Amino acid sequence: MGFKKLNNILGWVMFIIAAMVYLLTMEREFSFWDTGEYIVSSAKLSVTHAPGAAFFQLVGAVWSGLAFGDGSKYGILINAMSAICSALTILFLFWTITHLARRIIIKDVEEQIVGTNKFIILLSGIVGAAAYMFSDSFWFSAVEGEVYAMASMFTALMLWLACKWENDAGKYRENRWVLLIALLVGLATGVHLMAILVIPALCYIYYFRHYDFTWKSFAIANVITAVIFVFVFKFIFSFSMTMIGKLEVFMVNELDMPFNSGFIVTLLIFAAVFYFGLSYTRKKGHLTANTFILATLFMLVGFSSWLVIPIRANANPHMNLNDPDDAIGLLDYFNREQYGDWPVFTGPLYTAHIDPNGVETNPDGSYKIKDNGPILKKNEKKGVYEEVGRRTSYVYNPEHIGLFARMYNPMPDVISNYKAIMGEPDRYEAYNPVTGEQEIHYIKPSLWQNIQFFLDYQVGYMYLRYLGWNFIGKQNDFEGNLEVTKGNTITGITFIDNWLVGGNQGELPSKFKDNEARNVYFAIPFILGIVGFFFQLKRDPGRNFALISLFLLTGVGIVLYTNVKPFEPRERDYAVVTSFYVFAVWVGLSVLAIYSVLKTKINPKTAAIVASLTLIAPILMGFQNWEDHDRSERRAAHDLAYNYLVNLNPNSILFVYGDNDTYPLWAIQETEQFRDDVKVVNYTLLGSPWNISQAKRKTYNADAIESQMTPEDYKQGVNEGIIVLDTNLMGQIFEYAAENNEGLYQQILPLKQYADNGMTAKEAMDFILEKNNPAKMALINELKMVYSSGIDNVLPTNKIIVPVNKQKVLENGIVNQRYADQIVPNLVIELKNRQIGYKNELFMLDVLANYDWDRSIYFSSGGLYDDVNIFYLNDYLAYEGFIQKLVPIDTGSVSTGETGWVDPLEMYEHIKNYQWSNFNDPNAYFDPTSTNNILTYRNAVTRTARVLIEYGEKDKAKEILDLLEEKIPYRMYPEGISLFSLVPVYQSVGETEFANELQTFLNDRLEEENAYYASLDPYAKSTVYNDIQRNIGQQQYAVAGMIDFYLNAEKDTIKAFEAFKNYYIPIETRLKNMRDRIRTTGFEGLSDADHEQLSTDLSLQRSILPYAMEIDSTYAEQKFNEMVDLINEIDPRNE
Template sequence: AFLLAVAMLGIPFQGTGWTQVLSGMVILFLLWLALRWKLKKEQKLVSMVTTRIKNTTLLCLLMLMIGYSSYALIVIRSSANPPMDQNSPEDIFTLGNYLSRDQYGDTPLLYGPAYNSQVALEVEGNMCRPKIKQGAPIYDRKEKVSPDEKDSYFVVDHKSQYVYAQNMLFPRMHSSDHAAAYESWMGGVDGYTVPYDRCGEPIMVKMPTQLENLRFFLSYQCNFMYWRYFMWNFAGRQNDIQGNGEPEHGNWITGISFIDNAMLGDQSKLPDDLKNNKGHNVFYCLPLLLGLIGLFWQAYHGKRGIQQFWVVFFLFFMTGLAIVLYLNQTPMQPRERDYAYAGSFYAFAIWCGLGVVALVDLLSRKLKRQTLAIPVAVAVIALLVPIQMVSQTWDDHDRSGRYICHDVGQNYLSSLQEGCNPIIFTNGDNDTFPLWYNQEVEGFGTDVRVCNLSYLRTDWYIDQMRRPAYDSPSVPISWPRLDYCSGTNEYVLVQPDLKEQVKELYREHPKEAAEQFGDEPFELKNILRYWVRAKDENMHVIPTDTVYVTIDKEAVKKSGMMMATDSIPDKMVISLKGKNALYKNDLMMLEIIAQSNWTRPIYVAMTVGSENYMNLGDNFVKEGMAYRITPFTTNAPGAKNFDAERTYHNVMNRFKFGNLKQPGLYIDETNMRSCHTLRQLMSELAIELIKEGKSDKALKVLHKAETEIPDYNVPICYVNGGVNMARAYTLLGQKEKAKEYLRKCFDYSSQYLEWYLSLSDNWFAQSTRDCLTEFYIMQAIQEVAAITDRQLGARYQKLMDNYYRRYTARGGQMPLE
């Protein structure tokens, strides 16, 4: 595969076009001559290797070549520069980074820091700086001035990692970003303290003990992140809601009441939406028992049996617990990781099959008879196990008729202004991949440029943004590649203390200052050009905590955006207060805003977290499922931050709802969040329309929400806009309808409180925060109920008081005001 790749593609960066092909052919010819000479020489010697060994060796090499040849597809595809080209692995170095998963960083395995470890410091002059271990160089391609220029690499940076002062063997609690999560999972870490000199300041550092470290490894990494998944497949599963140690989410169960109740609390008192969850599967441990029978039968079935046992066991171990050891996972994973261990479950399934053989063998020996009736009877009885499994898991494997992900992706694209080549910033997988699918496969919204903020911190993704894609022109980024390549401008410090010095320089030497930093020192374009991209790396700072963009008012008028205020401001002010540094994706986001000049609409998906807003939240206007970035300060008195007319048009005429009307549709947790987002948006839209005096349109939106997102598939509750729906109906004078929504919301929270209050003392202590959340929700429901119907409000208040008493009687405490 390697030789073929060289013959077809040539040596990377050694010539172009036919030169590459010819260089590859020359290498093949030289290798052929060398092998021919070697073979002739070996013919004179007596062969010490048998034909069988040669054949086996050649077959092994052939299999390796076939396997590794699949990587050629990655390079060939990437060389074509498609719109989606993750990591852009089109040369030897980027392919190496792609295959070694460099973007995910390194985790210590045998020796390394704990989560509280401090970086070792070294004195340099009058300062202390962190000790950094420099690794292998990072290469990048040199950008050619002309096509005839020879291709070459250059070193842009070196891989590096901090050296820590405190380390331990087999560090399982290693991530400083998850310190609180480690402490929470362990119920507190006692640890031990070690002295540490922090640049002349003696402090004590708390390190977990080796016993605590091993306890976390066994309780979380092995038990929770492997054996729980294992038991899902061979004992039973509580539901498909991602769990983080709660008694009601994602645990393994058996289906045998007294066992499950002893482990997790009375399962009959779970809220209805969890009891009716399609991911609730019970196998009564039958597959587990069958597998254990097969395991022990194979292990004790003579010499041949134990040999076969070790083959299956190592397959089971290497695709299961060995992966646990290697991944060294942290708490609060973004999703369940059961898929990582599928090979291990397949291996155990072999033992399940052997369990049937074992039962036949044991019965034949016990009865001392060899008849066909015994295997037939055992097979029929054993067949009940997979039948039980199929009957339980069919409903949560049936995706037929479900188009939520597909339609929500289209709804994001439909929310954006048409015909203007808009740009939308996304952040996570769930608000990016559905959009990519619709563009790539369905050809929908191809004039939109989807820009993922997580990827925007990498040079390969910025390269892609600078190229046209589908029907979308390139994103307005003016930086040369050298200014954003890997290792350059990864982050830039915000130093507002330099602001006064810059002002003083402009007062004393205005002409020289203007030549060096531009006419307007704190204009965003000038900051990015003269400071962030300065040739002197010492100048790579932002000398202010407030920058601004000069507004082209004519461009704003032509943009088609809603005028949030009566007048267009002269400047758009962007506050950087509270930020110590801006990372590359932050800088790119600002660059796109600065260069777009309002000629292309720029949006942020409504599911992007506020920590990624770059303090632009005060300039957002909601249009459907996206926030439009505007030059207006939309949180000012009298300003508008919701384009109700455009959102109404999108919701009523352009949005799709994933066939949610189909009864019995399987909606997992991820898709349910999208349903919540849709209903919440429609409830907010209805209230906004009522504020604008458009009651008839508000009623149509409420009716569409009821029709397209029915309660029997998406239960009404606070988090998906149920209370807002009730408030809207109250404002429209339909109080009976409002009370129906309030009742459903209150019942939903009541069921969860009843569940928490039924738990054992240990589980209840871990659920007090969840109890408080439900109290806050009930308070919000009660306030709307009091406006809708005084008697209903009083009734809910009485029920809340009763829950308060029961909660405090169990030892629960309300937070201090």
């Protein structure tokens, strides 16, 4: 059989194998993060987060049609689309590798390939394509409905077409490949902009095919490549969007034309330019210029898929993020304005945000602000784009602006991470003549420190670590933040891993050692890739350079451009997956490299057999990776969404906060129409006017949220900063006015009643929205003399009262009749911030102002970390597992210190309604994002069981405890604190044997982990500091739980004392043994591991001993004195 036919057949065989692998292992519904959003956008042609994925949506809409209206099938179909796109990527990769291998062996494309050469070329394709097929990051994207699988397919397709184009170089149809590639570049922007990064590689392939290498021609080729890349990336697409936006404003605002005139005029201009350009170049015979113009036209034709975004935004689908329904909105959407800007080569460093002089100031002491132009919004009534604000930025002190600004982010937690990685910045003190005080000033990180951060963290940790995951080996699936125990690259060879990662990798606790995502390849694929790279570099440097350009741009280039900050909320390996594609090409070419070397020394057929051993690499990768890439039995995201919604009262409102408590809920509502009577509102997005508008309209069977605000009240630039004055401040203002300004005092006197007594939420909203209140205007004018920032509005109290309609509360099931006597007449809310600084807070006040208890309001537990997220309603929450319900009962004094009051009988029924994500299936794999929700399941059962026991319902408590263990066995998911809290509950229902078994199991695991941490050297131990403190906290929690159980539930002081000693005595014994050793050998006789164990035990002793005070204060005092003596003798700090 001829090479060409065999090449085609084997390519399709690889496609079939890949398709089977991905279809078998793909998720059956939807995953966490953005997949729920993209599935909805495909099924319903909705608008996703910026910058969108128009072409992905269009193709997804076609695939969704295969569900024939069965919404429950949308998830699996869009996941299958990703699987097929990924399989096509493997197909094109195979053909690309065989093309490159063939070019190394035979320069003439027409020459036939025969014998062993044919076998080796095809084997190269198989090994490289299979290595990528089973690679960690690509497989991850291949089995979920996200854009990265299709984006990879476009990249692979364009690179393969470049190979076809190269074969036809000099033929009449050569430029047809150029035009097809140009069309695909345009279409690819409707999937993900990273596909554009293939352009330089295409340019280099063209150069090395058409020109002989000289340094001069190579330099010119680099300049032309850069120009073409910038032209495509920054001109064709960005300029087109900008031109439409600018012309739209000009036509509408200056020429009184109707909306969308700018788009029509832009289209006419483009049509004229292309018509005359093509006519002229064809007439004059300028073939290259003609092809260039045609290629630009084809890119724009592909890019036109973007038009689906404003078209669908105008249709106002239920998911319409950013609402880019006009030219200006679409431009902001394309430019990702909502995400802000960041420096790439120069800009302010993080010290500008912590140094008193980091921002330049005006003579009056206010910060200098740079005006970056107007913010325009469409005003339908006036028929113009009106200015609603200005785009502004601070003018930073040049002393804090640096070249190659890698450490730039202003967020306090990110600044802490910069310091943790690179050390504290240098500082000095200086006298401030204005305040009369000494101030601490900071010196910006140097250029070398920024380079070091780039090389060590951004490239080393956030790229090379991911490269290692795919071709060397992966430690586990825990998200890594520089710990020696989580998410590192390993080989599986202990002494190498100890050098590579640190710590003792051969002695890892079972929590890490037995992790399903621990995959070791012994670095075999990586070594093969390096061999293939150098082989191609030597034998075919031109095409090698083309691959290098793609490898660097899609790897280090992306890290450089995105300026990755520490530590991201999730691993970002999916963003650099194209560079792994290139590396897989080199893995494939290693087969040819090995064969080429061996055939000069042994028989070619024998050399081919030896080269075939490279198949071990992808086979090993497949076996190692299958378990943790098989999502076929996973239902975590789907069941999480189900559990959020299933128990809510009809026609409820649910406020959610992050990606993983928003997108899954939208997905299950939009695709399965499950509980579409619930109004799910993302609180974070409510900071944007477009989302407030969407919350105020009916969606499916969910009623609109009652609101008295009009779009004029919450549009951008209006009510941005509302000052909140508490009783103290209002008192000071009245006192000052009474003594110094009688006119002001009389003007603001009507506000005194609010300052003294508070306002109802309705009064507060009326006051904020009132335009001509003399008292308010007088107060605002006075405040403007105090506050340097702009003041839009004011609230003369921080005490907000929400009246309760008791009858409706009971009628609508917000509170069960049995708790009617606990219903309060009013909710009293204390606003703790001095400012309502964001629209989401204003909207929450608006909701409460117009709330008459005719529907339930719930909050996702994901927002409880900050009181403002629930508008300071902490004292009026009922705990319902995954969510909290607003109830007119004062629940603030929960004895356990937990948030929310528990109705045990209602929660008992809720828990029985849960779906459990298939956690008890030993063949199902769940990543940490999925297993994080186990804490919520266990907390729900634990808290409910505790209260059921108090109510005398031990049988019901035991029933749900048994259900929990059946559905989430503790040995399969042995994470600590949620299990420690279960131990005393099992004791309470009489399951003493099981409780002791669980306690022993947990103690053994903690001891195992603590022993490992104690064995680490100081640097390695510093990386796991948080885990050490967590373990100490868990042991402390376990002691507190057991003592509380025996003292309060069992009323048994003796058992409480025994429980305490079971924890305390082993620690005390180890410390006394250490003291005896120190007395004999001195501190110098201790090993590093001894020092670390000593430090851990001292921390444990200090944290646990105070609990003895609750049992026997005399004993506690005695042990405390002994501890002081012990510490004085053996604590190294007292040496």
